[in-house]
Each structure stands twice: as structure tokens, then as C-alpha cells.
Amino acid sequence: MGLYKRLTISQKQIVWAWGLLALPILFYVVVRFYPTANAIALSFQEWNLLGSRSWIGFENYTKLFSDPVFWKVFANTFIYLLLGTPTSLVVAFLIAYHLDKLRFMHGTIRALYFLPFMTTAVAMAWVWRWFYQPVPIGVFNNFLATLGIAQIPFLNSTTYALPSVLAPAIWAGLGFQVIIFMAGLRAIPQTYYEAARIDGITTWETLTEITLPLLKPTIVFLVVFSSIGFLRIFDQVFNMTTNDPGGPLNSTKPLVLMIYDTAFNSFDMGYAAAQTVVLFSVLLVVSLVQLRIMRDN
């Protein structure tokens, strides 16, 4: 007590600041940093959740890198990313760009686009799963059948399954991206557009020379944000393929589903932790690279 009294006011302020900051830091250490460190340690161990952990060096990693399923899953994860991020961004921008100019029923339409984002991924995945079913229950295939067109095996095909699973995931995230894009568009000062009109610049040039460059911070944010989302895709795949998780023949399995399966079906916790560390590294690298590229331009 006496010690505290002898401090100057600014020293006391520092003590209080640290005291208050200690809480979130402590929280982060307990719920974030400690489990992360623990998972990294676990990736060098063998553990089935029941017995004791034993150190096995890099065995989990060598097993992982020599596992053909892992490379298939790794490729799938990047297909989700490379198909999902550009598609969702382009579609979201087109919607936002035109919605921004629209005055009639603007709020209602915006709300309709935002609605899927608020829906639970699980419920949505199941509804889409039923849409995709073959005749007699699938909506899409019933429609095709009435037109006399052959059925499309949406989920029961190694080529169509991944895009079919990805579509609702893109649709679900669209509302959020549209809102962010619109906020970005509104933040561009109108004076630029007025100047452009006076100079007689075409709409296309206005878009490429003014709108897109000034939207860069928004685009960077959305690219990083949606990339992380697609790299971590799980809910849609898990719920749409419960009959053959990540199937058929691993064609839709993303890394997170493989981790889940290894941990909670095979109870091979060390191996699952090694996969988690790989996912963590991938997310880190992809995010850093994207931030760097987008900043340099």
C-alpha cells in the first residue's frame, strides 16, 4: 500500500492501465496461446485421448506428407479458395455496384441479399442437399426431368460435387460482402465523380480509374476475410455429405473435415494436431502474401 502511494500520478496511471490490460491478456493466454502451443506440441506426439501422450518426433508429419488423401484434401482446400474467393467477390461487387445506384426498394433488396448470411449454415446446407438430390425428391433434378433433360448427379459425382457444395457457401457469404462493398462505395467522395463527369470520362473509365482503385482497402479486407473463410470451409461440406463425409472418393473433403475425422472418428489426436498446424501455417502464409501483394500495388 505504501509503495503504491509513493508513485507519481503518471506511474499510477501505468499501473492501472496494465492492471486492466492484464485481464484480456490473461484471457488470451488461457484460451488462445496455451491451447495453440499445446496443439503444436501434440503434433509431435501420439495420443488417443485415453492413454498417455508419447513423443514420436516428426512421425505425424512424415505420415501426413506421404498420405495421398492429404494431398487430395490439400488440393481441394485450394480449389475452394481459388473458385470461391474470386467468384464471390466479383458477384458481390456487381450486386453492390448496381444496388448502390438503385433507389427503388433499396432497403428491401439489400435485406434479401443479407438474409442468407444470417441463416444457420447447417440448416442451409441441408436444404441445398435436398435440392441436389436425384429424382424423385430433388428440386433441380425434378425440374430437369420434366424438361426431359438427363439428371445431373450433383453430389454423387467427383466433378460436380465440389462446386455444388461451394455454391451455397458463396451464396451464404454474399450478403456480408455486398454490405461491405456498399459501405466502401459510399465512402468514395462524390466530388471525384462530379469531376469525372465534367471531364466527360466514360462509365467504364470511371469504374476502373476511380471506383476500383479507391475501393482497394475494402477489396483487401474482403479478399483476406473470404480467403480465410474458404480455407476453413467445413459446415457446408460436413452437412451436405454426411452419407459419405467429404466424398464421393474424397472429392469434396477440405482440410478441416479431415482434421475433424482424424480427431473425432479415428481418435488420432496427434495426427489431427499435425494437420491443424499445417492449416495454421497455410492460413498465415496466404494472409501475409495477400496483404503484401495488395499493399505493394
Next chain:
Amino acid sequence: MKKIKKWMLGATTAACAMVGAGSALAVEIEYWQYFFEPRVKAMETLIENFEKANPDITVKMTHFPYADYRTKVAAAIPAGQGPDVVQLFYGWLNDYVNAQLIQPLPSDVFPPAEIEKEFFPMVQAMKRGDKYMALPTAVRSLALFYNKRLFDKAGIEGPPKTLDELVEIAKKLTKTDGAGNLSQVGITTGMNAQDHHWFREVLVRQFGGDPYQNNYQKVNYNSDAGLAALKFYSDLEFKHKVTAAGFMDETQAAFKAGRAGMHIDGSFRIGALNKVRRLKWGVAELPAAKDGTQSNYSSYWVNGITSKATGEKYDAAVKFMKYVTSDEAMQVWLDTVGELPAKPSAAMTEANSNNEVYGPFIRGLSYAKTTIFANESGQRQAMMDMVARMRLKGQSAEESLGIAAEQEQKILDEYYN
């Protein structure tokens, strides 16, 4: 004031005495199982009966949703916080025994010779060394469900007795729409459901093979018998076209909706089918092979005593185990849950084995086998991929069977070595 003080003192002493007496007399043991309403109800009845017979023991039941159950148990028991008596799937036992989380049942109360005489033979998978680690109250087996209305409409007299009849009847029950798309299947198909058991333990054996060797540590279906079994199974979809994978999304859904003539499933499906109105269904034993060979697959949940139970709790747990594996408990379980008694003495009573619904399942138990899985979902995946490769990549049965055997052997090797 003095009065109040005196009264308080008296009350406190009395309370202390009661608490003390309570702890000296009563033992409380904890029991865990997953949540499935009839199972919980059945266990409540059993606990009530048990407590009536043993007034000094109370049993506290805790249940969890099925999806969390395995993880919850696996996290709690090693931490010494779980139950004294726990319900485990038979396939998990190995891991619990290896980690010394389950105590063997005492031989004086559960003599192995007696167990082998009294229980159905597949229960022997629960023996380690010369002791039993755990015992089931109820077991499950497979049977053929069939839709009586569709059978009548197609003019079929009764369920198939042999595999050849199965194919013929399935053909009669299959319907396609104008575009050639299936609108009703003769029999459901899907290795993800119960078919992987039907293939392993039934079809492979019926075609003269032995699916595994060395106590289920070595895959042995990559043989002529295995190939014949796979051909029979895949022909249903690819040659006879009496079924399609993923028809109506789930096999049991197709059967419930009256869009499937036949459906192979476990006894645990009975309750759900009873709830479907307007569905008239019957049950028959799985069809026999040409030479009359019958086989079946049985799985079960077992009760075991965890390493947490010591002293008087251990004694109470043993008593409780004795009761839940008694004939009386098995009949309660059958009546409430619809799962089959684990002892012939309780199962093969005249009323039970002549029962229209339970009968075929119970008769199947006498020749049922239990696969010892290292990783059931992984081993099931091998079966699913085997048929998927034929469907989606046009792979031959020989080649696909070989790959599946390799894939499954790898899982077994990783587990046992």
C-alpha cells in the same frame, strides 16, 4: 434467546448425525449412457428396481447427446471424473482396456465359463485373457425389412428366402418413370448404412469366404469368395438396376417413404418404423445363400466398471452390473427399447422368438458374428469407396476389391502395430 440457541444446537447435531449416518450407509454410484429416450426410460426402470432390492445403494444416471458421448466419456474417465459404471460401444473397448480405464469383472461373480454358457457367442469378444471386461444387456442384429403393401401390389407372396430370390423379387419391385429414372427401388443400397456389415459378415461368408483372419487383424476378403460377394452386391445397382446409391438421400428414408420394397437394417430401426403411419412393413431373416448358409452381424453396447470405482463403490458397481445383465433386465430392455436380450435364455423364450417383429432378429443372433473394428468409420469408408470407384470411375470389381482390402489393412496395421 437461550431456547433458540438450544434449539439450534439440537438441530445442528441432528443434521450432522443424519449426514453422518447417510454416508455410512448409502453408496452412490454414477452411471453414464448416451441419450436415446427409450434407453433412458429403460435404465430408469432398472435403477428403480435395483434400488428397491438394494436400499443402501443409489445409482445416479447421467446421459449425453449421442454426438458428444464418445468424446465426453473419453475426456472424463482418464481425468478420474467420470462414471463408476459406463456404457461403451463394443468397438471402443480395446482403447479403454489398453489405457486401463476399465476394470475386469470379478471372476467369482462373473465366472467366464458361465458367461460363455449363458450369453450369445459373440459376447466372447469382450474377453481379455481369462476375464471378461464388460457385458451387454442387449444386442442388435440385422434383418430384412420389407414393405407389405408394395409386395401385395406386385403380387409377391412373401419375403425372399435366398439371395437369388432377393434379386428376382427386387426386380419386380423396381419402378422407373418415363425418363428412365428410378422412382421406386427394389432394395435400398448404401455401404454407409448397414450394408458394409452385410457385405463383410454375411455375403462374404455366404459365398464361402472368411472376411478376416487373426482375430480381425488381417483382411481376408480379397479372395474369390469376396469377389463373388462384391459382384453380387454391386450387380444389384449396376447390372440388375434394382437400386441406386443415394436414392432419396438415405436408405431408411426411402423405406419409410414407401419408395423401397426391401431394406436391410438393424433391430434399432424398429422403433422409428413403428412411428411411421400408413407404412405396413414386415421383417424376415436375411436371405440364405444357395447352399443354405446363413450369417448375420451383431453389434452391442456393453456396460463396464471404470477404474474410478474403488472400495464400497466397486462392490456396489459389481452388484449393479450383475443386475443389468440379468434375464429380468434384458426383458425390460427388450420391452422398452426393442433391443434384443444378450442371453438365449431371455431371448429365445417362446413369446420372443415367435414375435413377428423380434423373431427374425433373435433367430439371426444364433449365427451372428461380431466384427472387431480398429476404426469403424475408417473401415466403413474403405467399403464405401470400393463401390464408389466402380460407380464413378468404372473400375472393375477385382481391382476395386484389391484396393479396398489394402486400404483397410493399412488401418488395421496402424492400429495394431
